[in-house]
Amino acid sequence: MYLTxxxxxxxxxxxxxxxxxxxxxxxALGDIYQAERLVNITSAQVSxxxxxTIGDAGLEYLEDLARDTQARTRVASTLNxxxxxxxxxxxxxxxxxxxxxxxxxxxxxxxMDVMTTCTCTPYLIGNVPLKGSHIAWSxxxxxxxxxxxxxxxSNREGGPGALAAAICGKTACYGYHLPExxxxxxxxxxxxxxxxxxxxxxxxxxxxxxxxxxxxxxLKNRPLNDxxxxxxxxxxxxGAVALYHIExxxxxxxxxxxxxxxxxxxxDRNNLEEVKEKLxxxxxxxxxxxLGCPHASLEEIRKVAEILKGKKLKNDLWLCTxxxxxxxxxxxxxxxxxxxxxxxxxxxxxxxVAPIEELDYEVIGVDSAKAANYVPSMCGLxxxxxxxxxxxxxx
Amino acid sequence: xxxxxxxxxxxxxxxGKIIHSSxxxxxxxxxxxxxxxxxxxxxxxQGEIIKNKILVxxxxxxxxxxxxxxxxxxxxxTAPRAIICLEAEPIIATGAIMAGIPMVDHIRPExxxxxxxxxxxxxxxxxxxIKVFNH
Numbered sequence: 001m002y003l004t005x006x007x008x009x010x011x012x013x014x015x016x017x018x019x020x021x022x023x024x025x026x027x028a029l030g031d032i033y034q035a036e037r038l039v040n041i042t043s044a045q046v047s048x049x050x051x052x053t054i055g056d057a058g059l060e061y062l063e064d065l066a067r068d069t070q071a072r073t074r075v076a077s078t079l080n081x082x083x084x085x086x087x088x089x090x091x092x093x094x095x096x097x098x099x100x101x102x103x104x105x106x107x108x109x110x111x112m113d114v115m116t117t118c119t120c121t122p123y124l125i126g127n128v129p130l131k132g133s134h135i136a137w138s139x140x141x142x143x144x145x146x147x148x149x150x151x152x153x154s155n156r157e158g159g160p161g162a163l164a165a166a167i168c169g170k171t172a173c174y175g176y177h178l179p180e181x182x183x184x185x186x187x188x189x190x191x192x193x194x195x196x197x198x199x200x201x202x203x204x205x206x207x208x209x210x211x212x213x214x215x216x217x218x219l220k221n222r223p224l225n226d227x228x229x230x231x232x233x234x235x236x237x238x239g240a241v242a243l244y245h246i247e248x249x250x251x252x253x254x255x256x257x258x259x260x261x262x263x264x265x266x267x268d269r270n271n272l273e274e275v276k277e278k279l280x281x282x283x284x285x286x287x288x289x290x291l292g293c294p295h296a297s298l299e300e301i302r303k304v305a306e307i308l309k310g311k312k313l314k315n316d317l318w319l320c321t322x323x324x325x326x327x328x329x330x331x332x333x334x335x336x337x338x339x340x341x342x343x344x345x346x347x348x349x350x351x352x353v354a355p356i357e358e359l360d361y362e363v364i365g366v367d368s369a370k371a372a373n374y375v376p377s378m379c380g381l382x383x384x385x386x387x388x389x390x391x392x393x394x395x
Numbered sequence: 396x397x398x399x400x401x402x403x404x405x406x407x408x409x410x411g412k413i414i415h416s417s418x419x420x421x422x423x424x425x426x427x428x429x430x431x432x433x434x435x436x437x438x439x440x441q442g443e444i445i446k447n448k449i450l451v452x453x454x455x456x457x458x459x460x461x462x463x464x465x466x467x468x469x470x471x472x473t474a475p476r477a478i479i480c481l482e483a484e485p486i487i488a489t490g491a492i493m494a495g496i497p498m499v500d501h502i503r504p505e506x507x508x509x510x511x512x513x514x515x516x517x518x519x520x521x522x523x524x525i526k527v528f529n530h
Binding site for chain 2 (some may be wrong): 021024025028029032053055058158160
């Protein structure tokens with residue numbers, strides 16, 4: 001792989017061990033994927049944060065890196081969700097042992113100047129790359145959003161690779177960084193209008209079908225931003241979709257249609273309802289409802305507050321979001337409404353990365369197809385996938 | 396002594412005894428980081444120890460958390476001394492670099508057969524060479 005003079009110096013260790021090691025990771029990945037060169041990035045988003053996922057090994061690796069005073073990110077960098085709400089962990093029932101290790105991980109990232117917001121929706125809190133800019137993101141749902149909705153260019157980076165990219169301000173130029181690799185390979189045509197959990201069900205269905213493909217959607221109605229957040233998350237979890245296009249909506253759709261687009265997948269109401277049934281593992285009522293996968297926008301928080309206003313919840317509710325949205329929701333009064341009904345705004349974490357199997361819940365209710373896909377396998381709990389209104393058990 | 400050219404994935408030099416398999420290996424769930432023992436019941440090397448050996452495998456598979464497992468093994472002194480693959484993939488490659496374990500790939504399939512029979516090898520991740528010793 002070609003390196004510039006400056007990159008060669010970084011690779012040979014002239015700027016210290018951490019930059020050397022980070023360049024080695026980027027060059028090795030570049031060689032494996034046959035990249036010809038590195039490309040400068042403007043933004044990074046780093047996964048590998050939850051102690052549940054990376055354990056003591058990850059913690060030690062990050063603390064080792066953070067000791068090097070030259071190990072600082074060179075571009076705007078944000079962090080994926082952690083395993084606990086870093087402030088209200090005790091109220092939520094998480095152990096002090098887990099939380100202590102979790103704090104150490106987040107502090108190590110903070111020392112390297114990765115913004116310690118811990119969210120899977122960096123694009124809602126100001127990490128918003130421009131169309132055509134090269135970035136290195138690792139949270140799969142955020143990669144799908146950045147590529148598809150923002151038109152930025154990112155591969156699905158692994159956690160250590162994204163951190164290496166943030167520290168060097170570069171990533172290997174292959175895959176989605178090359179315009180010729182951004183065209184669709186399958187048309188998905190909707191035969192009905194869709195709303196709410198339909199988007200997640202659609203993403204789950206299509207992700208399973210296309211695997212790493214790049215679907216081109218023809219929708220019958222215009223989606224909202226929040227709908228696309230859920231669609232992309234589902235596409236990226238049941239498959240490995242990193243880029244999709246929607247006719248008339250997303251920024252690259254005009255150049256995305258392949259010349260021979262004879263392969264069309266038609267999706268009707270029955271197909272969506274079938275997927276929804278499959279995603280629920282039980283018909284019992286959820287004892288914990290987990291919303292905010294990916295992390296809730298302020299608009300989504302407002303809608304939940306409207307449903308709950310003046311009512312009492314019989315089941316527990318976690319509405320997962322970033323600390324930025326939580327702060328805005330506090331000021332808007334939404335947090336108070338949700339708490340008065342017995343629910344909670346949870347930040348820094350979510351149902352997928354938190355050790356909720358350690359708490360006393362059996363059935364988790366979710367409105368996210370991604371969460372429905374992961375909760376049974378990662379937490380070993382039963383899951384109900386349904387609309388928010390049906391999940392919340394109100395007095 | 397025979398010398399074979401290869402591609403460098405992670406720099407550094409190491410010499411040791413070979414442990415070889417024609418099956419890919421997942422480090423997450425497949426290897427015990429406390430002992431270096433292969434735990435995957437479906438793997439031909441199940442029960443074998445890779446600690447301080449030169450690990451020769453076609454490639455890796457499984458979760459990206461596998462990179463951290465390799466780093467954990469390095470911290471626990473249970474890691475292999477070097478890794479040789481037919482075709483490196485990102486999980487083991489990243490883990491080897493994180494842990495500072497020499498790693499090379501792109502050897503010819505017939506070299507794989509020679510390695511399977513070899514007693515001791517040296518992986519030279521600085522010059523892209525594998526040296527095979529048969530006594």
